[in-house]
Amino acid sequence: MATLKLKNLSKRYGKTVWGAKDINLEVNDKEFIVLLGPSGCGKTTTMRMIAGLEEVTQGIIYIDEKDVTFLPPRKRDISMVFQSYAVWPHLTVSDNIAFPLRLKNLKSAEIEKRVKEVSSLTKIEEYLERFPRQLSGGQRQRVALARALVVQPKVFLMDEPLSNLDAKLRVKMRTEMKAIHKKTQATTVFVTHDQAEAMSMADRIVIMKDGSIVQEGSTDDVYFDCEDMFVAGFIGTPPTNFLSMELGEKNGKLLLVNSAFSFEPIGENYEILKNYSGKQVIMGVRPESMQVFKEKKPESVFSREVLVTEPQGSHQIVAIELDDQIVKIVAPPFPKVNPGEIVHIGFEHDRIMFFNPETEKRIRKA
Template sequence: MASLTLEHVGKKYPNGYEGVKDFNLEIADKEFIIFVGPSGCGKSTTLRMIAGLEDITSGTLKIDGRVVNDVEPKDRDIAMVFQTYALYPHMTVYENMAFPLKLRKVDANEIDKAVREAARILDLEKLLDRKPSALSGGQRQRVAMGRAIVRAPKVYLMDEPLSNLDAKLRVQMRAEISKLHDRLGATIIYVTHDQTEAMTLGTRIVVMKDGVMQQVDTPTKLYNEPCNLFVAGFIGSPQMNFIDVQVSEKGAGVALAFGANTITLTGPKADALKKGGYVGKVVVMGIRPEDVVEEHEYAEGRSLSEAFPANVTVYELLGSEAMIYADV
């Protein structure tokens, strides 16, 4: 497998539009990196530059220490799995998986060994004689992955491979891809707009917006320590609630006032607001939905003056949990 280095990588189109701006990232060998962000943020463009399908207009891309900016895609020793399965309809599963090795004129015995090993890993052994038309969406996506696996590349690139599947299949395939990474010990770069996929699959996540990298971190740190409002609002479902509050000093802590309501904050966050010079200023307070509780669930020993009324506008029952939308 391989490590990758992107140094000040950028993509500027002839019309002057910058799709990716000053992208810097070190990807370790065997790491599972996720590029996530809304449509148009530059994540797929970055992946295509790594693949060699898009020219890099500035900066340097290295694979295992070798600069590959001008290296042809076929010579970069990578394999890509696309959003569309791109299987040949007239070929069987076996033939589809064997095709990239046949193009390289690999020995027939080696091809057979590689295809059957990939089929074993992906649980496709009983489907090798079928045509794509006889497969489910999840099975077709596994065949597309198998076609990448047989090549044993240095790096696997996956561009929204689950977006065409229904909700149930997406959950199943997430688990399959996670297990696949463990089995192959591979370096994988995975693009998605779905933050649930990002949080459940990646060892590290790159959050992008408008062609700019916002934050690179583990799923846990992204969730608990977002670096800005965009990351805080993008990571987490339902998304974080944001409220403008007036900060004032209150004993050892601070008081956060919004409308007719006040919340007292103590501890490290209160200290940070004081040291940062935010007393007397308006700041944005973020509250995760799971941290909002009803009055009767309020922690013992706390004053009910800390509670505040909210007008419920929508109630969605989802079985094991319920979503409540309210105005404060």
């Protein structure tokens, strides 16, 4: 297993369109890293450059400290799972899996052993003699996975491998793939646009936007400690609520003011905001970092009429209207809140994030 390092990696299409721009990334040995972003953000382009299927415009790719930027795919010691599986239809499952091994001139006994090993790992032993067209989508997926695993590569690339499966199977395969990774300990780069997938599988998530990396970190990092408004808005369902606030001063104390309510930033937040007096900030607060009370309590900041509620079983989503904007709050399932009811709303102050409205970047402690 190995490390992967991308240095200023860029890809330009035509003269002006950048598929990826200045990607700098280090993947450690045995790490499972997920490239996450909306479609067209350059995550697949980046992966294809790592695989050698896309020419690099600028920058260097190192695998195990070796420059592979201009090597053809077969010499990079990688393997890949494609979105469409790319299982060769004219070969049987076992031929598909054995294909890369045969090209390495391994002995047939060795090939057989490894095919058996990997097929039991991916649970496709019964289908070895079948052709791909006789398999379901999930089974083909496993074949693609088995083929990628069998070569024991330095870096393992997966390009949205689960996106063609139905929702239930996707969740199941997610767990299985994580278990397989635990067993094989392969350095893995996984591309997806599904944040649930990313958050549940990744050791580290790399969030991309418009061809650049916006933030990288663990699931908790990208969820609770967003670098900018894009990440805060992209990660999490329902997404972060953004409230436009003005910082006022009253009686020598800072005060966050909104057309509907005002409150005093306390603790950390005071430290963060103390230089922003008189300026506009955007307050980002996650739906579950807001509290809904039926009665007025000292923690509650303002009251509002409930617009709609969406019961989810394990929790309920309460929507209120604030400045022509829908604000969603995740509340415990009980007590039940009904539309039209007046509720009192408070914040978990240490979970509030503040952003600069011009740069959309996070405002941190000076």
